[in-house]
Amino acid sequence: MARLVLGVGGGIAAFKSAHLASLLRKRGHRVRVILTPAAAQFVTPLTFESLTGEPVYGDLWDPPRYGDDGEILGEAHIHLARWGEAALVAPATADLLGQLASGQARDGLTTFLLAFGGPVLLAPAMHHRMWAHPAVQESVARLQRFGYRFLGPVAGSLASGEEGWGRMLEAQELADLFEDHLHGRDLQGKRVLVTAGPTQEPFDAVRHISNPSSGKMGYALAQAAFGRGAQVVLISGPTCLPDPYGVEVHRVQRAEEMYQEVARRFPEVDILVAAAAVADHRPKEFHEGKIRKEDLLFQLELEPNPDILKEMGRRKKKGQILIGFAAEWGMDEGSARKKLLEKRLDMVVLNDVSGPGEGFRADTNRAFLVTAQGVQELPLLSKRELAHRIFDAAKDLPGGGRPGGGR
Ligand code: PMT
Numbered sequence: 115m116a117r118l119v120l121g122v123g124g125g126i127a128a129f130k131s132a133h134l135a136s137l138l139r140k141r142g143h144r145v146r147v148i149l150t151p152a153a154a155q156f157v158t159p160l161t162f163e164s165l166t167g168e169p170v171y172g173d174l175w176d177p178p179r180y181g182d183d184g185e186i187l188g189e190a191h192i193h194l195a196r197w198g199e200a201a202l203v204a205p206a207t208a209d210l211l212g213q214l215a216s217g218q219a220r221d222g223l224t225t226f227l228l229a230f231g232g233p234v235l236l237a238p239a240m241h242h243r244m245w246a247h248p249a250v251q252e253s254v255a256r257l258q259r260f261g262y263r264f265l266g267p268v269a270g271s272l273a274s275g276e277e278g279w280g281r282m283l284e285a286q287e288l289a290d291l292f293e294d295h296l297h298g299r300d301l302q303g304k305r306v307l308v309t310a311g312p313t314q315e316p317f318d319a320v321r322h323i324s325n326p327s328s329g330k331m332g333y334a335l336a337q338a339a340f341g342r343g344a345q346v347v348l349i350s351g352p353t354c355l356p357d358p359y360g361v362e363v364h365r366v367q368r369a370e371e372m373y374q375e376v377a378r379r380f381p382e383v384d385i386l387v388a389a390a391a392v393a394d395h396r397p398k399e400f401h402e403g404k405i406r407k408e409d410l411l412f413q414l415e416l417e418p419n420p421d422i423l424k425e426m427g428r429r430k431k432k433g434q435i436l437i438g439f440a441a442e443w444g445m446d447e448g449s450a451r452k453k454l455l456e457k458r459l460d461m462v463v464l465n466d467v468s469g470p471g472e473g474f475r476a477d478t479n480r481a482f483l484v485t486a487q488g489v490q491e492l493p494l495l496s497k498r499e500l501a502h503r504i505f506d507a508a509k510d511l512p513g514g515g516r517p518g519g520g521r
Contacts, residue, residue, distance in 0.1 A: 117197055118144065120134065122162075135162055135224070144438075154310070176370060178190065188220065201266075203227070206238045211257065239266075242279045267281050290337065290498065297396060304343075309348075309422070312324045331439075351366060372390060381429075392422060424456065427458030446464070461485045
């Protein structure tokens with residue numbers, strides 16, 4: 115669990131930051147909040163103090179902080195810069211971005227940001243015309259060059275009643291993304307391709323064969339890879355999930371379409387993670403329109419779908435990493451190992467789809483990570499946490515942490 119600093123700028127979206135602070139604390143982090151004077155007009159320091167159980171910082175002229183033993187810890191903002199491991203500014207206003215981009219330190223928050231050496235994420239929120247203004251866009255470009263990462267804004271309804279590009283991400287999304295970034299930037303510069311969800315194999319206009327995959331596992335992998343700095347493409351079968359933030363998403367229906375999308379991108383990819391539950395077979399015939407109920411009493415003839423992962427294993431070049439899943443009824447390590455060899459994979463994530471709370475649909479999953487080097491047994495974890503454990507383990511694969519290295 116981490117020591118996090120939440121900077122709050124003066125915008126109406128500051129009310130979301132109260133929820134964000136509370137969410138981060140509930141997830142076990144220590145959260146210290148630093149408000150600009152304008153932010154304190156929207157949400158009081160007492161709100162944050164009550165929600166985090168930690169001191170709240172604000173005025174640049176706050177007296178020095180003292181440790182439990184009476185030791186002087188230094189000026190408030192410098193002390194906070196030493197204390198924090200990562201920082202998120204939400205909302206980051208146009209004024210705040212401008213100050214930071216030009217190295218100004220007029221209040222406690224900007225002073226803290228200049229003094230802070232850890233990773234900083236910025237979640238802007240403002241009127242859409244302010245966001246589009248060249249001065250703001252220049253600040254954004256400059257801050258990106260300095261290494262700051264932006265989360266949003268997104269398009270949506272704004273406080274002014276207008277619709278536009280300037281809305282801050284929701285507290286839940288920011289909490290997830292902030293946590294994803296805590297795992298470091300080990301995938302910076304890597305191109306990661308993820309497959310997720312089921313495929314649907316139709317035999318008439320309204321009927322298909324499929325499976326219960328929700329896409330949660332694959333989407334968690336895509337989001338985790340983005341958090342760790344990768345350029346991520348997600349090829350998704352039909353799901354009800356929203357696109358993960360920062361990820362390029364292509365939605366398909368059939369295995370054949372998923373195969374085409376994966377095959378097209380595979381030569382440029384560093385890591386392929388295949389979490390999709392691809393239908394192994396498809397109906398041989400497709401009937402235009404809807405087959406009448408009385409006519410449905412026929413034997414459905416099937417033919418095999420392409421095995422996407424196996425084909426990519428065949429095409430794999432030196433330095434590319436292939437991670438497949440094995441959905442088994444029970445933890446059948448032998449079957450996972452067979453897949454590892456047959457599909458020329460670097461890792462198989464073996465999961466049990468026989469019970470509730472893991473495998474299909476659940477928010478949690480339990481897995482064995484099977485590689486040529488051995489097996490790592492993981493406990494029941496959230497799918498987000500499991501996604502990070504998979505990428506952690508991928509670092510230990512031959513060539514895993516090193517571009518172009520390996521076999
Ligand atoms: O989506 P969720 O509800 O979160 O559920 C997650 C999950 C259970 C779907 C996921 O954790 C999982 O196990 N995904 C793989 C499901 C599967 O199809 O397993 P398999 O053992 O049949 O296939 C082995 C591997 O080959 C998989 O990586 C699969 O993507 C791939 N495959 C399979 C068939 C095929 N025609 N082409 C493939 O690429």
